[in-house]
Amino acid sequence: MKRQIVAHRGFTRLYPENTRASVAAALKLGAKFVEIDVQLSADHVPVVYHDAFLKRVSGLKGDLRKLPWSKLKGLPASEPARLGKKFKNERISSLAQLARRFAGVKGARGARLFVELKEESLKPFGRLEMLSAVHAALGALRPRCILISFDADVLLLARALTNYPLGYVVRRFSDLRSPLMRRLKPEFVFSGTRMLPQRGSLKVKGAKHCVYEVPDPAQGRALLKRGADLIETFALDAYLGGK
Helix, strand or coil: CHHHEEEECCCCCCCCCCCHHHHHHHHHHCCCEEEEEEEECCCCCEEECCCCECHHHHCCCCEHHHCCHHHHCCCECCCHHHHCCCCCCCECEEHHHHHHHHHHCCCCCCCEEEEEECHHHHHHHCHHHHHHHHHHHHHHHHHHEEEEECCHHHHHHHHHHCCCCEEEECCCHHHHHCHHHHHHCCCEEEEEHHHCCCCCCCCECCEEEEEECCCCHHHHHHHHHCCCCEEEECCHHHHHCCC
16 A cells, blocks of 8 residues: 555645655655645746645745745745644745755655646746746656646646656546546546545546545545555555654
């Protein structure tokens, strides 16, 4: 089961999400897959951040997409409402910084990174601009990365212009059998637990099926028995151990 677990935004239960600390902790715990989210700064620097706005993760007002990287790099990414002051020195990470940290974790050479291209940045900046910026930022880590998104058009663009494996994050379970799926031919598909049918196979022809968010290992094992290939979770320690 260990090789079938995806660390959702890193080791998020104990660390602030989408940070170098969270991702490094997930890899050190033994995660073979880690998922992160990417937005663009005002000057088109890929930033590892889930929300478009700074309030929840940084405890500040403002729209990340309207600030340049020179301003963002000094801001906290400590999730103060959830984690208090424990990670007060943790800062927002650029994708390039995180890629270097990922590559530098000892014992994690075979681990892979799911990079989610967030719609909140795709819309104002454009798909080609975001795809190009992310590609440049990943650098030497590119062979270990999979690009994922809810936005099928950016994945189709990536298919045409790059060699990355792709992951389509669906909004409805029925989307897994849509004409778009046949056109896109993603290597991975992602679906949430709330959209799954109560019975039946979860196998997806031609793609590995990752189900998120699954905090309970018993539920994760049951989903794997039904044909899911990967389980994504914030509670990484429940599956892999740790404090």
